[in-house]
Amino acid sequence: MCTYDYIMSTRTTRVRTVSDLGAALVQARRERGLSQQELAERAGVSRRWLSSVESGQNLRAEFTLVLQVLRALGTEFTMVDRPPASAEERRLASLLAPRHSNGR
Numbered sequence: 001m002c003t004y005d006y007i008m009s010t011r012t013t014r015v016r017t018v019s020d021l022g023a024a025l026v027q028a029r030r031e032r033g034l035s036q037q038e039l040a041e042r043a044g045v046s047r048r049w050l051s052s053v054e055s056g057q058n059l060r061a062e063f064t065l066v067l068q069v070l071r072a073l074g075t076e077f078t079m080v081d082r083p084p085a086s087a088e089e090r091r092l093a094s095l096l097a098p099r100h101s102n103g104r
Helices: 003-009 018-031 036-043 047-054 063-073 087-096
Strands: none
Touching: 018 047, 018 063, 036 047, 036 063, 047 063
8 A cells, every 4th residue: 555545545534522522433343343442452541541532431431541542553542623613503503403302
C-alpha cells in the first residue's frame, strides 16, 4: 500500500460524547479482529475498564488510558478547532435531533 492509498483509506470519526467514543473503540477493535481481552492486554488496561468505556458507562475514563487503547489499536486522537455553531447550524441541528416521546 502506498502512502496515497493509506491516506485515502483513513477515516475520521467524530466523537462528541462518551458514547461516541465507546462506539468508535468497538468499531476499531472489531475491524482488527480483537476481543476486549486481547485489546485490554495490548493496551495495559483491564477488560472490565475497557468494557465500561466501550459501553459509554465510564464517564470519567482517564485520558492517558484512552490514549493507550488508541495506540494499541494503531489509531490516533486528533483535536480540531471548530468555530462555535452559528444560529442556523443550531436551528438545523435541533430539527434533526431525535424526538423522545414522554409516554402519552
